[in-house]
Amino acid sequence: NAGVTQTPKFRILKIGQSMTLQCTQDMNHNYMYWYRQDPGMGLKLIYYSVGAGITDKGEVPNGYNVSRSTTEDFPLRLELAAPSQTSVYFCASSLTGDRADQPQHFGDGTRLSIL
Amino acid sequence: QKEVEQNSGPLSVPEGAIASLNCTYSDRGSQSFFWYRQYSGKSPELIMFIYSNGDKEDGRFTAQLNKASQYVSLLIRDSQPSDSATYLCAVIREGSSNTGKLIFGQGTTLQVKP
Numbered sequence: 001n002a003g004v005t006q007t008p009k010f011r012i013l014k015i016g017q018s019m020t021l022q023c024t025q026d027m028n029h030n031y032m033y034w035y036r037q038d039p040g041m042g043l044k045l046i047y048y049s050v051g052a053g054i055t056d057k058g059e060v061p062n063g064y065n066v067s068r069s070t071t072e073d074f075p076l077r078l079e080l081a082a083p084s085q086t087s088v089y090f091c092a093s094s095l096t097g098d099r100a101d102q103p104q105h106f107g108d109g110t111r112l113s114i115l
Numbered sequence: 116q117k118e119v120e121q122n123s124g125p126l127s128v129p130e131g132a133i134a135s136l137n138c139t140y141s142d143r144g145s146q147s148f149f150w151y152r153q154y155s156g157k158s159p160e161l162i163m164f165i166y167s168n169g170d171k172e173d174g175r176f177t178a179q180l181n182k183a184s185q186y187v188s189l190l191i192r193d194s195q196p197s198d199s200a201t202y203l204c205a206v207i208r209e210g211s212s213n214t215g216k217l218i219f220g221q222g223t224t225l226q227v228k229p
Contacts, residue, residue, distance in 0.1 A: 097215030
């Protein structure tokens with residue numbers, strides 16, 4: 001059971017480059033989330049999705065875009081990479097949004113550096 | 116004021132002692148409260164959740180919630196070196212329960228010394 005899979009695990013980008021962080025889950029979860037975690041800080045929500053075709057902004061969406069064409073996949077797109085986007089990115093999924101006993105499952109993260 | 120606040124630590128306790136981790140939140144309508152453990156370089160993993168006032172126990176872990184004081188805590192009894200990690204407090208705001216959006220604190224680093 002793979003759970004939530006993120007690729008790549010590490011990446012170095014130059015300022016102004018673009019890239020897509022991939023996230024896929026095999027648990028048939030409706031809800032998916034993208035977070036970023038800066039050093040010594042908690043996680044901040046970038047975007048989330050409550051089902052295929054439905055996405056919405058979180059706390060820190062500027063500079064990012066998402067799509068959700070299937071239940072399994074929720075890619076995060078950086079269009080013009082900036083040094084402020086250097087961070088660890090976590091994707092998470094959950095079966096529902098409103099039950100504390102159906103928690104979010106996290107992927108292993110993507111460590112991204114913008115130079 | 117941050118929406119979810121934790122003392123970043125580090126909190127250092129000897130092996131076998133009780134570790135007490137604290138979290139306050141600003142949105143009085145917050146409904147669900149979570150404690151995640153994060154080892155260095157790893158992803159967060161859920162260890163406890165609580166949504167009713169009072170205590171909830173699971174093995175060596177006890178979560179305590181006081182909604183009137185807007186305060187949630189995590190007690191770890193018989194602390195072990197393997198408990199050394201960063202503990203993240205997270206809440207779901209009032210009105211966000213149908214989306215599951217979590218608001219995280221900055222985390223408290225716990226060091227358990229043998």
